[in-house]
Amino acid sequence: MSSTVIETKAISKIYQTGEMVVKAVDSVSMQVRQGEFVALVGPSGSGKTTMLAMLAALLSPSEGEAFIDGQDLGIMKDIDRVAFRRQKIGFTFQQNNLVPYLTVLENVELMMQLNGKLSEADHERALNLLMRLGLEERLNNLPSQISGGQQQRVAIARSLIHNPSVVLADEPTASLDTERAYQVVQIFADLIHEENKAGIMVTHDLRMCRYVDRVIQMIDGTIELELNDRHDINEFISCG
Amino acid sequence: MGFYLASKEVWRNKGRYILFSMVIALITVLVLFIAALAEGLGLANKEYLDKLDAELLAFQANVDLSLNSSRISRAKLNDIRRVEGVEEIGPLGFSVGTLIAAGERDPIDVSLIGIEAGMPGNPPILEGRGILASRGNEVILDGNIRAQTNIKVGDTITIKTIQGSDESFFNLQVIGFTDKRQYLYQPSVFLPYQTWDRIRAQGGMSSGLVDLTSNIVAIKLVDPQNAESVKALIKSQVDGIELADIPTTIEAIPGYAAQQTTTNTQKSFTLLIGLLVIGGFFQIQTLQKVPQIGVLKAIGAPNKIIATAVVFQIILVTTFGVLIGTTITILLSLGLPQGIPIVFTPQNTLIQIVSLVLIGPIGGLLAVRLATRVEPLTALGLSS
Numbered sequence: 001m002s003s004t005v006i007e008t009k010a011i012s013k014i015y016q017t018g019e020m021v022v023k024a025v026d027s028v029s030m031q032v033r034q035g036e037f038v039a040l041v042g043p044s045g046s047g048k049t050t051m052l053a054m055l056a057a058l059l060s061p062s063e064g065e066a067f068i069d070g071q072d073l074g075i076m077k078d079i080d081r082v083a084f085r086r087q088k089i090g091f092t093f094q095q096n097n098l099v100p101y102l103t104v105l106e107n108v109e110l111m112m113q114l115n116g117k118l119s120e121a122d123h124e125r126a127l128n129l130l131m132r133l134g135l136e137e138r139l140n141n142l143p144s145q146i147s148g149g150q151q152q153r154v155a156i157a158r159s160l161i162h163n164p165s166v167v168l169a170d171e172p173t174a175s176l177d178t179e180r181a182y183q184v185v186q187i188f189a190d191l192i193h194e195e196n197k198a199g200i201m202v203t204h205d206l207r208m209c210r211y212v213d214r215v216i217q218m219i220d221g222t223i224e225l226e227l228n229d230r231h232d233i234n235e236f237i238s239c240g
Numbered sequence: 241m242g243f244y245l246a247s248k249e250v251w252r253n254k255g256r257y258i259l260f261s262m263v264i265a266l267i268t269v270l271v272l273f274i275a276a277l278a279e280g281l282g283l284a285n286k287e288y289l290d291k292l293d294a295e296l297l298a299f300q301a302n303v304d305l306s307l308n309s310s311r312i313s314r315a316k317l318n319d320i321r322r323v324e325g326v327e328e329i330g331p332l333g334f335s336v337g338t339l340i341a342a343g344e345r346d347p348i349d350v351s352l353i354g355i356e357a358g359m360p361g362n363p364p365i366l367e368g369r370g371i372l373a374s375r376g377n378e379v380i381l382d383g384n385i386r387a388q389t390n391i392k393v394g395d396t397i398t399i400k401t402i403q404g405s406d407e408s409f410f411n412l413q414v415i416g417f418t419d420k421r422q423y424l425y426q427p428s429v430f431l432p433y434q435t436w437d438r439i440r441a442q443g444g445m446s447s448g449l450v451d452l453t454s455n456i457v458a459i460k461l462v463d464p465q466n467a468e469s470v471k472a473l474i475k476s477q478v479d480g481i482e483l484a485d486i487p488t489t490i491e492a493i494p495g496y497a498a499q500q501t502t503t504n505t506q507k508s509f510t511l512l513i514g515l516l517v518i519g520g521f522f523q524i525q526t527l528q529k530v531p532q533i534g535v536l537k538a539i540g541a542p543n544k545i546i547a548t549a550v551v552f553q554i555i556l557v558t559t560f561g562v563l564i565g566t567t568i569t570i571l572l573s574l575g576l577p578q579g580i581p582i583v584f585t586p587q588n589t590l591i592q593i594v595s596l597v598l599i600g601p602i603g604g605l606l607a608v609r610l611a612t613r614v615e616p617l618t619a620l621g622l623s624s
Contacts, residue, residue, distance in 0.1 A: 049620055058538060058616050079542070085616075086540020093538070093619050096531040099245075101252040113241055114541055142252065158539075170620050 005165050005198035006032035006055060011064030012221075013050050024050040026221035027064065032166075032214075037192045037199040039209045042218035048202045049170060051218065055200065056089050056168050057081040069165045086114045090159030090167040090197070092188075094174045097155040098143040104130065104154050105139040111162040122161070129157040133187060149180035156188050160195055167192055169201040173208055185211050206237050242548025249549075250556050260521055261561035267514040268565020268596050269572070271507060273582065275592045276573070278503030280581030285499070286490045288353065288423040294330070294360040294458035295467050297489050298474070299482045305492035307334050311453045312481065319478045320457060325470035327462045330359030331433060331454030335440035339429060340398040340409075341391050348385065351423040352399065354436025360458035363430055368393035368416030375434040379412045382427035383420040388578060393417065399429065401441045410439045424493075425581075459483075507592075511599055518603035522554055526607040533611055534618030543612045550608045551601055558600025562593055 013025040025047040032038050040048045053059040054066055057073050058081075066073045068088055076084060085091075090111075098107045108126045112118040130136060133153040138146050143154070152172055159167050169188065173181035185201070189211035192199035201212065209215050215233050217225040227233050250257045283290070298320055300310040312331070321329050333354030338347045355361045357371045363380060371378060379399075385391060391414060399410045412431070421428050431439070437452060461470050471483045484492070491497050526533070533546060566589075573584055 053617060053620055056538070058620065082537075082540055082542045084540075085538065089540070091539050091619075093535060094621070096535055096619070099532060099536065101249040106248070111539065113244065114539070114545070116241075 002034040002036070002196070004031045005034050005069055006030070006200070007067045008055070008061075009065045009067075011054060011061040011066050013047070013054060013059060014062040023221050025054065025061075028218075028221075028223055029064075030216060030223065030226075032198045032200060034198055035193055035196045036214065037189050037201070037212045038214045038216060039212040040200055040202045040216050040218060041204065041206060041209065042224070043204070045220075046218040047221040048218050050221075052168055052170055052200065052202050055166070056091065057084050086111065087162065088165045090162070090164040092152065092155040092159050092167075092169040092172045094171040098151055098158075100143050103140050103142055104135055104146065104150075107143070107154055108157045108161050111158055115162055126157065126161055129160060129191075130154070132191070133157055147180075148175050149184060152176065152180075152184045153187065156184070156191065160191055160197070163195075165198065167197045167199040169199070171203055172201065173203065173205060178207070181205070181208060209233055209237050241545045243552045245545070245549040246552035246556060250553055257557050257560075261557050261564060263517060263521075264514065264558055264561025264596075264600075265565035265568060267510060267517065268562045268593075269569050271510045271514070271592050271596060272566065272569040272584070272589060273572075274503060274507045274510060275588055276582045276584045278500060278507065279585055279588050280583040281499055281503065282496070283583055284422045284425045284581050285493055285496050286423075288351070288363075288421040288428055289486055289490055289493075291363075291419075291421055292361065292458055292486060293460065294486070295461045295464045296459040296471060296474075296483050296485060298329075298457040298459060298478075299484065301480045301482045303482075305482065305484050305489055306494075307455050307489075310455050312455070312457055313453050316478060316481060317454070317457060320459065320474060320481070323470065323474045323477050325462050325466060325473060326459055328360055328460045330356050330361035330458040330460075331456075332361045332458055333433065333436050333440065333455050334423070335401070335436070336424075336426065337429070337439070337441065338400040339385070340400060341389060341395065344389050344391070347400070348388065349426050350382075350385070350399075350429045351426045352401070352436055352440060353423065353428050353430050354433040354440070354454070355430050356433050360460045363418035363421055363428075365416045366419055368414070370416060371430065371432050374432050376432050377410070377412045377435060378415045378432060380416045380418055380430040381414055382422065382429070383418060384422060384427035385429075386417050387420075388427075399439060401439055403442055408439070511595060514596065515599045515603040518554065518558060518600050519606055522550065522604040522607035523610065526550065526610045529611075530614050531618060533614040534616055537614060537616035538619035546611050546614075547608050550604060550611050554600045554604035554607070555597075559597055562596045565596075566593060 008028055008030050010027045010029050011025060012023055012027050015022045015024060028051060040051060042048045054061050061074055102110060105126060108130060109118055112122045130139060135150060135153055138150060143151055173184055176184060185208045214228040215236060216223055227236055298312060299305050300312055303309040317329060317331055320326060335352040337350055337352045339350045340347045357373055362370060371380060393414055393416060395414045396411055397414060399412060401408055461467060474483060576582060
């Protein structure tokens with residue numbers, strides 16, 4: 001039985017402007033195990049990206065507790081959160097993912113550089129990941145010289161190179177056509193399973209859920225639906 | 241890590257950064273030339289006084305340290321010489337004339353400086369010999385004259401001065417050359433004191449009964465560190481004189497302070513423009529990179545790395561621009577014609593170069609502040 005890597009206990013995020021109070025996330029509890037790939041879906045404003053930001057230690061929960069690898073994110077100091085992100089979290093974003101003046105290989109190795117160590121073994125691992133993602137001929141290209149799908153694949157390699165506990169993806173297929181989007185998510189899912197990471201992907205495109213192990217649907221800041229049976233997930237996708 | 245990111249960004253965007261370095265290079269050329277002009281104009285005014293082998297200068301009282309208005313009698317010279325702590329004194333006389341030499345196409349306007357043989361005020365001799373007596377038709381010429389003419393030691397030159405309302409011509413033999421020692425924008429001609437007194441420009445013909453006077457007196461002290469106490473002692477023992485050190489005397493040269501203030505203001509404004517240009521460029525650069533910085537912070541890059549990357553980038557670009565500008569300035573200075581008052585001294589040039597390199601990081605401080613304030617949440621399109 002694989003262990004729980006991500007755990008939230010009734011976490012909320014409350015924004016207050018004057019007298020107006022908005023609960024972007026409202027008392028959400030969830031767990032994600034090692035080797036499990038979860039899709040967080042929902043319409044715009046449902047709180048899924050805010051949830052992702054809290055799990056990435058980018059936002060502090062207003063209420064409740066969030067744990068990654070047993071570490072309580074709520075009590076971390078800002079400086080510890082930065083170190084935590086570069087050591088424990090792998091991130092893929094919707095856009096502007098890569099550093100434009102670093103080559104494909106340098107972008108992937110950047111995580112090791114930020115962690116203050118880039119060994120020969122890390123270099124080999126970066127090469128292997130990029131080969132696994134079909135980018136072996138693009139190692140020395142700049143991001144502007146490769147396609148959007150290739151850029152997302154580089155971002156996936158970067159999110160895994162430093163052996164994080166958790167891999168988070170924010171709408172990784174938003175700027176891709178359907179075929180490339182399927183490719184990217186499939187590769188992402190395969191690598192999360194192979195590397196035994198806990199992965200969460202935020203997406204508004206339900207079709208991308210065909211490669212995940214569990215689907216959590218959020219509406220108005222709360223969990224509306226949670227599916228972990230393959231048959232139920234496929235039905236959910238087909239209902240759109 | 242900061243340097244790694246900075247160097248990669250600069251290297252992979254060479255065109256943009258070289259173009260900006262060229263702007264810094266042009267500012268560098270401008271600053272270095274203005275500084276050299278200030279130095280050149282200043283030197284042309286004060287070179288002789290600056291190099292004077294004395295610690296104090298005595299002026300007639302109540303002439304506001306004006307070298308031309310001051311008159312000090314021979315009797316006062318002896319009083320000053322007798323004060324304890326005074327090693328030697330040298331009377332100095334200043335006037336103007338025109339040097340005419342055989343074989344030279346144009347006459348040269350010169351400062352005529354009367355000196356007492358072997359006393360303070362005598363220039364060092366680089367070629368030939370010094371003045372040995374207080375009279376005699378001999379002169380020592382400024383190095384600037386040697387650079388401009390073909391006059392040699394042993395040649396006879398003619399000095400033209402105005403006596404009353406008439407032009408008078410005096411033939412004098414060149415016995416030596418000194419280094420460059422201009423005074424009031426003119427190269428200097430050094431003469432034995434009594435010869436100087438005879439040929440200097442005068443309003444009317446001397447009756448021969450007037451006491452020999454000097455404009456000022458150069459005072460060399462036994463212990464230069466003790467200048468303030470000797471100065472007080474001289475003032476208490478000798479009436480009717482005023483004492484000043486060399487820097488104070490230079491500041492009192494008519495127009496000198498105003499001229500230096502003007503050129504220094506020009507230089508400061510050019511540096512300020514450089515500061516604003518560099519600040520503006522990197523501010524825009526950082527604004528364009530906000531999403532990229534957001535991603536870097538989201539994946540765990542600390543502010544220290546973000547800030548050092550910006551600072552290193554500014555230093556790289558500024559230093560390259562200043563180097564190019566300095567090289568251009570050196571090449572241009574090699575082609576400058578004689579007589580233009582632009583002087584590049586190592587010390588002055590180095591100060592300007594350091595100032596220019598420093599204004600980069602100072603100008604980029606806002607960009608650094610902006611970069612460190614970018615929130616990692618921008619990577620997710622959120623704000624806190």
